[in-house]
Amino acid sequence: xxxxxxxxxxxxxxxxxxxxxxxxxxxxxxxxxxxxxxxxxxxxxxxxxxxxxxxxxxxxxxxxxxxxxxxxxxxxxxxxxxxxxxxxxxxxxxxxxxxxxxxxxxxxxxxxxxxxxxxxxxxxxxxxxxxxxxxxxxxxxxxxxxxxxxxxxxxxxxxxxxxxxxxxxxxxxxxxxxxxxxxxxxxxxxxxxxxxxxxxxxxxxxxxxxxxxxxxxxxxxxxxxxxxxxxxxxx
Numbered sequence: 463x464x465x466x467x468x469x470x471x472x473x474x475x476x477x478x479x480x481x482x483x484x485x486x487x488x489x490x491x492x493x494x495x496x497x498x499x500x501x502x503x504x505x506x507x508x509x510x511x512x513x514x515x516x517x518x519x520x521x522x523x524x525x526x527x528x529x530x531x532x533x534x535x536x537x538x539x540x541x542x543x544x545x546x547x548x549x550x551x552x553x554x555x556x557x558x559x560x561x562x563x564x565x566x567x568x569x570x571x572x573x574x575x576x577x578x579x580x581x582x583x584x585x586x587x588x589x590x591x592x593x594x595x596x597x598x599x600x601x602x603x604x605x606x607x608x609x610x611x612x613x614x615x616x617x618x619x620x621x622x623x624x625x626x627x628x629x630x631x632x633x634x635x636x637x638x639x640x641x642x643x644x645x646x647x648x649x650x651x652x653x654x655x656x657x658x659x660x661x662x663x664x665x666x667x668x669x670x671x672x673x674x675x676x677x678x679x680x681x682x683x684x685x686x687x688x689x690x691x692x693x694x695x696x697x
Contacts, residue, residue: 568603571628571658575605578626582618584611584652596662604633605656610640616652623656630658 537544576589588608595602609619616637623630633655640649 567628568658568660571626571630572605574626574628575607575623575630575656575658578622579607579609579619582611582622583615584609584619587651600659600661603658603660605658607652607654607656609652609654610649611652612648613637613650616650619652628658630656632656 572589572591576586579586579589586607586609588606590606592604592606595604609616620632623632634653636653637650638653640651
């Protein structure tokens with residue numbers, strides 16, 4: 463049996479230009495190597511190279527699906543917490559809606575706002591409800607108010623409005639000296655827009671979606687709510 467060194471020496475003496483004279487074992491070995499190289503090249507060019515983009519796309523999609531599965535698994539694990547949070551939000555929303563008066567309660571609320579100014583010791587020079595402005599699910603009723611009196615009395619008025627059981631907000635607050643209209647030295651004039659809100663019933667919401675609003679028309683007249691608001695005018 464030939465040693466490895468003898469095989470190397472025999473390979474060195476082979477004539478590459480005359481493979482027909484190579485030993486049978488060498489020719490079979492070279493043929494096997496060439497076959498393997500040709501098979502590997504064919505697999506690379508005709509199989510691997512053409513299907514590699516599909517493999518990359520499949521791996522990318524697999525990663526996206528795993529991320530989606532992980533996200534949904536987290537949501538499923540927190541499903542009860544989400545339900546509890548939704549129930550709490552609905553409860554809070556219901557509590558806020560109960561603070562919005564309905565159409566029949568608006569005139570009484572206007573009277574309450576007017577009486578709050580008088581109870582604070584202020585003189586009411588103007589109390590004029592404006593046209594109702596409808597939003598998505600509620601209506602906004604602005605009221606122009608002018609009061610005269612002392613600074614601390616105005617603070618008591620603001621505190622009284624905040625303490626009302628219904629939602630009333632104050633906007634565009636302007637305070638200036640009373641001047642000739644002063645009842646006593648140091649009196650101030652408070653000009654403010656108070657806004658109250660009421661919840662729209664289903665019919666009114668559908669009308670609002672259809673493009674109907676409670677804004678005043680060109681003649682300055684407002685809808686039914688505006689007429690009811692005039693009953694709370696204090697001056």
